[in-house]
Structures are given as C-alpha cells and as structure tokens.
Amino acid sequence: MRITIFVVTLLTSVPVLVQAANTTAEQIRSAAASFLDEFSKQQADNGFEVIHKTGRLDSRLALATCNAPLDVSFSGDPWKTTQPTLQVSCRGERPWRMFLNASVSITGEGLVAARPLARGERVMANMIETDSVVVNATRKGVINNVDQLVGMEMRRGVNAGTLMTPDLLSAPAAVTRGDHVIITARSGNFSVNSRGKAMADAGVGDQVLVENLSSSRTVKALVTAPGQVEIPM
Known part of the structure; x- marks a missing residue:
C-alpha cells in the first residue's frame, strides 16, 4: 500500500x-x-x-x-x-x-513645410522648417536632411506644417521636350558626341527618346545630366 x-x-x-x-x-x-x-x-x-x-x-x-x-x-x-x-x-x-x-x-525633429506649397513648386531652404513630430507615424519615411529637399519639385500641394516625406517630392526634369541635348555614344573609353533634341521630359537616370539632328534618327537614350544623354555603341 x-x-x-x-x-x-x-x-x-x-x-x-x-x-x-x-x-x-x-x-x-x-x-x-x-x-x-x-x-x-x-x-x-x-x-x-x-x-x-x-x-x-x-x-x-x-x-x-x-x-x-x-x-x-x-x-x-x-x-x-x-x-x-x-x-x-x-x-x-x-x-x-x-x-x-x-x-x-x-518623437523627434522633422522637416515640415513652413508655408503652403503648390504642386510643381521648386523647394527652397526658406520653405522648410523643423518641428517636433512623431516620426514613425507615417509608413512613407521621413527626410531629416534639408539638402535632400532643396531643388526638388512638389508632386502635390501641401499645407503649412505638413511633414515632408519622399512621396511628396520628385526630381526636376533634367531635359524637357524640345530641348537641344548632347548625345554621347559610348563604347568603353571611346565616345562620340552629336547634337539631338529631346522628345519628352525626363530626369537624371530616366530613359528618353531623342532625335539625332545630324541623321534625323530617333533613339532611346539615358539621361546622365541636365542637357546630356548617353547611348551605347
């Protein structure tokens, strides 16, 4: 037991x-x-x-x-x-x-619009100010360096005090439709330049159709800088 x-x-x-x-x-x-x-x-x-x-x-x-x-x-x-x-x-x-x-x-300092900003307006330093904001309240990311804003264009209008986020901005066009551009045809260290005309607006890193003014041919080129495009040979 x-x-x-x-x-x-x-x-x-x-x-x-x-x-x-x-x-x-x-x-x-x-x-x-x-x-x-x-x-x-x-x-x-x-x-x-x-x-x-x-x-x-x-x-x-x-x-x-x-x-x-x-x-x-x-x-x-x-x-x-x-x-x-x-x-x-x-x-x-x-x-x-x-x-x-x-x-x-x-919570920390964020960059906000100092005044209402219109769509297409080019951002300048005096249009931006700092304010205390909940920086993780948006899924769009926060810009902390004013140098990343200056020179950019507004994709849409915003009110004063709006937190500046990447989706609100776009890089200005490096070439616009009708602009005369320098076309560089490159192969390794060898390159040849010619003059052309842009057929559309485009920013640096974008592809754009350009007309070669010498041959009247239209080619697709990569925008490398304002007024300059490049095509492979």
Missing part, C-alpha cells in the same frame, strides 16, 4: 515541476520590455524620445524552457509604424519563437 501511494504522489508532482520550469508570459514580457528600453536609450543618444508599451499576453501562456537568454527583435521597421511587432525567440535546446504586439512612438 505504501508503494502505491508513493507512485501516485510522484506521478502527480511531475507536471507541476515541468510547468514551473517553463518560460512564462511574465518572462517574455520582461525580455520584450528590456529590449524596448535599450532601443529607447539608443535613440535618445540620437535626439529622439521613445515611448513604448508591450502588448498583452495571456498569463497562462507557458512555452518550453529556454536554457539561453531570450532573443527579441523587431519583425518590421519601427521607423515606419507606431504598432510594430516583436519577435521573441529561444535558441536553446528546445527552440521556439512567438510574436508580440507593441506600441512604439518615436
């Missing part, structure tokens, strides 16, 4: 011991919070303020024991969303991974 009681007691205690060793929701939440704290400190050194909060986890969650520190990383770009997802994983003997929602707000 004593043997039977001992066996029953031992068997019923095993699940308790295993569950106690499992990775708990609190451990996962703690690892995620530590990761976000470190991210916040790194961004503070760059002049950004980060406010964060981890998502909710079922307190009954229990994953396999991890005999190594938990790895936490962003599964996407935290600079393009205020609701990034964290990947928490174990690289121990019994590897696993899971995903945890988080709320991350990154």
Whole structure:
C-alpha cells in the first residue's frame, strides 16, 4: 500500500515541476520590455524620445524552457509604424519563437513645410522648417536632411506644417521636350558626341527618346545630366 501511494504522489508532482520550469508570459514580457528600453536609450543618444508599451499576453501562456537568454527583435521597421511587432525567440535546446504586439512612438525633429506649397513648386531652404513630430507615424519615411529637399519639385500641394516625406517630392526634369541635348555614344573609353533634341521630359537616370539632328534618327537614350544623354555603341 505504501508503494502505491508513493507512485501516485510522484506521478502527480511531475507536471507541476515541468510547468514551473517553463518560460512564462511574465518572462517574455520582461525580455520584450528590456529590449524596448535599450532601443529607447539608443535613440535618445540620437535626439529622439521613445515611448513604448508591450502588448498583452495571456498569463497562462507557458512555452518550453529556454536554457539561453531570450532573443527579441523587431519583425518590421519601427521607423515606419507606431504598432510594430516583436519577435521573441529561444535558441536553446528546445527552440521556439512567438510574436508580440507593441506600441512604439518615436518623437523627434522633422522637416515640415513652413508655408503652403503648390504642386510643381521648386523647394527652397526658406520653405522648410523643423518641428517636433512623431516620426514613425507615417509608413512613407521621413527626410531629416534639408539638402535632400532643396531643388526638388512638389508632386502635390501641401499645407503649412505638413511633414515632408519622399512621396511628396520628385526630381526636376533634367531635359524637357524640345530641348537641344548632347548625345554621347559610348563604347568603353571611346565616345562620340552629336547634337539631338529631346522628345519628352525626363530626369537624371530616366530613359528618353531623342532625335539625332545630324541623321534625323530617333533613339532611346539615358539621361546622365541636365542637357546630356548617353547611348551605347
């Protein structure tokens, strides 16, 4: 009878011991919070303020024991969303991974329109000012260097205070329809120049049809600089 009681007691205690060793929701939440704290400190050194909060986890969650520190990383770009997802994983003997929602707000100086800007208007430095903005509130990216804005053209009109993002801008045309251009036919280090006329507007890096004024032939060329195009020989 004593043997039977001992066996029953031992068997019923095993699940308790295993569950106690499992990775708990609190451990996962703690690892995620530590990761976000470190991210916040790194961004503070760059002049950004980060406010964060981890998502909710079922307190009954229990994953396999991890005999190594938990790895936490962003599964996407935290600079393009205020609701990034964290990947928490174990690289121990019994590897696993899971995903945890988080709320991350990154505030810092951003470049905004100092006044209303019209479509097609060429951007100048005095049209731009800095303001405190949540820089990851847009998925379109943020421009932090005013030199990247000066000389660009507005794709659409915006109001004063609008955050400047890459989708609002386009490079001005390096050649316009009817412009006379220099056509360079290149093969290795050898090149021949001729005069031509652009058949459409195009920016640097774009292809455009040009008419060779000597031969009256129309060719497709690559715009390499204002007033200059290139074709392979």
